[in-house]
Amino acid sequence: MSEQANPIKKTALLPAISGPDALDRLSRLYDIVRSLNSFSQLDKLLNQIVASGAEMLEARGGSLLLIDPSGKKLTFEVTSGRSASQFRKRVLSIDKHSVEGLIALRCTPLIENSVVGNTYLLGQAGPMGGYKAQKMVGVPLRALERIMGVLVIHDKVSGADFNRDDMKLLETLADAAVIAIENVRLYEEERNQALQLSKAFDDLDKVYRATLQALTGLLDIRDEATHGHSIRVVAFTLRLAREMRITDPVRLRSIEQGALLHDVGKIGVADAILRKQGALTEKEWEEMRSHPMLGYNMLKDIEFLSDALSIVRYHHERWNGTGYPLGLAREKIPLEARIFAVADAFDAITSERPYSKARTYEEAVTTILEESGEMFDPEVVAAFLRVPKEEWRRVSDAAVTRQLTMSDSLSVDGGKPLSTG
Numbered sequence: 001m002s003e004q005a006n007p008i009k010k011t012a013l014l015p016a017i018s019g020p021d022a023l024d025r026l027s028r029l030y031d032i033v034r035s036l037n038s039f040s041q042l043d044k045l046l047n048q049i050v051a052s053g054a055e056m057l058e059a060r061g062g063s064l065l066l067i068d069p070s071g072k073k074l075t076f077e078v079t080s081g082r083s084a085s086q087f088r089k090r091v092l093s094i095d096k097h098s099v100e101g102l103i104a105l106r107c108t109p110l111i112e113n114s115v116v117g118n119t120y121l122l123g124q125a126g127p128m129g130g131y132k133a134q135k136m137v138g139v140p141l142r143a144l145e146r147i148m149g150v151l152v153i154h155d156k157v158s159g160a161d162f163n164r165d166d167m168k169l170l171e172t173l174a175d176a177a178v179i180a181i182e183n184v185r186l187y188e189e190e191r192n193q194a195l196q197l198s199k200a201f202d203d204l205d206k207v208y209r210a211t212l213q214a215l216t217g218l219l220d221i222r223d224e225a226t227h228g229h230s231i232r233v234v235a236f237t238l239r240l241a242r243e244m245r246i247t248d249p250v251r252l253r254s255i256e257q258g259a260l261l262h263d264v265g266k267i268g269v270a271d272a273i274l275r276k277q278g279a280l281t282e283k284e285w286e287e288m289r290s291h292p293m294l295g296y297n298m299l300k301d302i303e304f305l306s307d308a309l310s311i312v313r314y315h316h317e318r319w320n321g322t323g324y325p326l327g328l329a330r331e332k333i334p335l336e337a338r339i340f341a342v343a344d345a346f347d348a349i350t351s352e353r354p355y356s357k358a359r360t361y362e363e364a365v366t367t368i369l370e371e372s373g374e375m376f377d378p379e380v381v382a383a384f385l386r387v388p389k390e391e392w393r394r395v396s397d398a399a400v401t402r403q404l405t406m407s408d409s410l411s412v413d414g415g416k417p418l419s420t421g
Contacts, residue, residue, distance in 0.1 A: 036052075050062045229263075236343035240383060255340075
């Protein structure tokens with residue numbers, strides 16, 4: 001928080017005080033009031049309020065107490081001076097048997113320069129450490145129509161009595177303190193709400209991820225030819241996207257979702273076609289080629305997946321315009337889909353399939369280079385080649401490890417690591 005933070009209410013005018021050091025005391029008060037708005041943590045603010053009050057009145061210490069939610073008790077939040085630790089978090093009743101309780105009861109300031117001489121005051125002091133303040137000045141912390149606590153300063157270093165000027169200065173400090181306390185409480189409430197929202201979003205994101213992974217896991221089970229493909233191709237696509245200088249976390253998340261769900265439309269393709277061992281007929285290929293639009297239509301009304309649809313819909317488009325489903329060419333194909341196309345081909349070439357053996361990294365590079373400018377965007381191919389062979393192996397191994405970790409819940413086969421021999 002800064003000094004520019006919006007206050008709950010206007011700060012009280014500086015008090016009219018007299019005496020040879022009046023200007024100096026008002027100047028110190030002004031600096032103190034300004035400094036209170038720089039705090040964003042309540043405990044630090046409360047300590048500063050007490051320290052400032054003691055410094056301003058040249059006193060040995062003081063206390064700040066807040067009223068509990070029931071409105072019947074005062075709790076020592078801050079104490080300074082002798083035996084301060086004995087008072088921390090102790091509770092007082094709001095009644096006439098202590099200076100603090102009497103101030104809260106009457107909601108008026110109080111000067112008491114003979115505490116020990118008053119039999120009804122500070123009855124709790126003895127058991128709390130043996131130290132009894134001799135002289136005290138206290139003021140209520142008033143917030144609009146309610147009292148939130150009490151600020152008390154005790155025992156001037158000089159031994160002099162507290163006077164009305166001291167009380168006026170402390171009242172002005174109390175007015176500023178209330179504003180600062182309300183602001184910090186509001187700030188902390190907003191921060192807690194933001195943290196709760198962030199946690200809720202993270203929890204929801206985990207549910208989304210688990211749901212998407214379960215969905216693709218079921219698809220991997222159904223399509224025996226591509227077991228484990230979705231997890232690996234996600235890792236390859238994200239690495240290639242970063243090589244293409246895509247660093248925005250939101251965009252990378254959408255790319256991850258799109259890569260994970262790219263073949264979700266195959267759920268709508270008949271098992272006889274999806275699991276067929278031999279070559280597909282033209283009619284069967286027509287149905288197979290419908291899966292990008294099937295996937296798009298399945299997901300298009302899910303708002304949080306809207307940015308992932310470019311991969312789902314366009315991952316079979318070709319740089320030269322001969323792909324499907326729309327025959328887009330060059331930059332008309334979304335960049336995410338162009339990146340995915342290279343990652344997808346790389347995984348297909350280097351993975352074991354029922355109808356083909358895994359080929360080496362070098363063979364994959366040769367094939368991808370041959371298709372540069374035809375199937376693939378040349379800039380994406382260049383980015384792929386910039387990533388060292390050993391790094392692609394590490395990405396593949398990490399994806400397999402992740403896949404094995406998930407296999408118990410998703411029943412996904414572990415697959416085989418990238419062949420780089």
